[in-house]
Amino acid sequence: MSAPAFQTTCLPSGQIVPTLGQGTWFMGDRSDLKAEEIRALRRGIDLGMTLIDTAEMYGNGAAETLVGTAIQHCRDDVFLVSKVLPSHAHLEGTIAACEASLKRLRTDRIDLYLLHWRGHVSIVETIDAFNQLVDAGKILHWGVSNLAQNDMQELVNVPGGSAVQTNQVLYNLSRRGIEFDLLPWCRQRNMPIMAYSPVEQGRLLTHPTLSALANSYQATPAQVALAWLLRQDGIIAIPKAGKQNHVEDNHRALDLALSDDDLAMLDHIFPPPTAPAPLEVL
Numbered sequence: 001m002s003a004p005a006f007q008t009t010c011l012p013s014g015q016i017v018p019t020l021g022q023g024t025w026f027m028g029d030r031s032d033l034k035a036e037e038i039r040a041l042r043r044g045i046d047l048g049m050t051l052i053d054t055a056e057m058y059g060n061g062a063a064e065t066l067v068g069t070a071i072q073h074c075r076d077d078v079f080l081v082s083k084v085l086p087s088h089a090h091l092e093g094t095i096a097a098c099e100a101s102l103k104r105l106r107t108d109r110i111d112l113y114l115l116h117w118r119g120h121v122s123i124v125e126t127i128d129a130f131n132q133l134v135d136a137g138k139i140l141h142w143g144v145s146n147l148a149q150n151d152m153q154e155l156v157n158v159p160g161g162s163a164v165q166t167n168q169v170l171y172n173l174s175r176r177g178i179e180f181d182l183l184p185w186c187r188q189r190n191m192p193i194m195a196y197s198p199v200e201q202g203r204l205l206t207h208p209t210l211s212a213l214a215n216s217y218q219a220t221p222a223q224v225a226l227a228w229l230l231r232q233d234g235i236i237a238i239p240k241a242g243k244q245n246h247v248e249d250n251h252r253a254l255d256l257a258l259s260d261d262d263l264a265m266l267d268h269i270f271p272p273p274t275a276p277a278p279l280e281v282l
């Protein structure tokens with residue numbers, strides 16, 4: 001990683017990754033926005049937000065193609081995350097999907113390859129495919145996304161399942177369900193959670209409490225929402241920002257420390273869970 005002194009966390013493998021990365025859902029969909037999206041991703045990389053999350057699903061490969069262009073000059077500085085669709089997650093399908101992603105990404109390896117969500121294919125078969133891809137050097141690590149705590153327990157109980165590196169799930173101030181069971185379970189295993197939709201796809205940014213709090217810190221609602229996530233150990237946040245000024249805004253969340261009083265106030269407005277609930281997804 002080229003960026004010095006950036007807030008990082010450690011995957012179970014020992015791999016160090018930045019806690020603030022960049023999402024790419026809906027990038028590459030509109031030709032009139034592509035150049036700005038590439039500039040935004042590159043600006044994020046320059047600022048140290050070198051973990052980039054994408055998926056074969058996003059725009060049917062359009063996001064991966066855009067990421068491939070954005071990182072051509074700096075591939076080795078980037079920690080690249082992509083995902084296989086559950087409908088492709090059988091042995092041959094996973095390998096073929098990965099090879100197609102590598103082609104679109106114009107790289108020889110994906111740093112972290114995730115099962116996008118659990119489908120009908122046996123997780124044992126998907127792990128077999130992941131292991132073959134690791135042996136071939138096409139992926140360096142694997143993980144999952146959208147798995148509830150009972151699915152994670154099942155995963156680590158199957159042969160090879162304990163090599164899982166992360167679970168990418170919906171987590172933000174307004175979606176705190178994982179704090180009841182999944183998050184403590186992952187923390188016990190020193191496995192970071194990757195928090196997707198960290199600003200609730202923009203919906204949190206107009207919340208009056210966040211706006212007022214942001215004003216009091218001379219910050220923005222996005223910075224408050226991200227700082228709330230980033231203050232916690234073992235959380236990687238991956239906001240998607242297709243505009244450079246949004247990327248710069250998000251980066252400044254790393255400098256924002258919310259006071260204990262303000263955290264308590266946020267707990268009052270966005271209460272933590274008091275009982276288990278089904279995993280929320282977007």
Ligand code: NAP
Nearest residue numbers: 023024025196197198199200201222239240241242243249
């Ligand atoms: P998000 O990051 O919570 O929100 C993205 C939206 O917020 C965009 O409209 C963006 O606008 C806006 N935004 C970001 N920073 C901003 C700022 N500082 N000021 C104002 N607006 C700002 O939602 P998301 O894209 O759903 O989630 C993030 C990433 O997580 C995705 O891109 C994807 O990589 C991943 N994800 C994974 C799953 C999964 O199932 N595994 C599901 C959802 C998402 P602009 O683009 O105009 O800058």
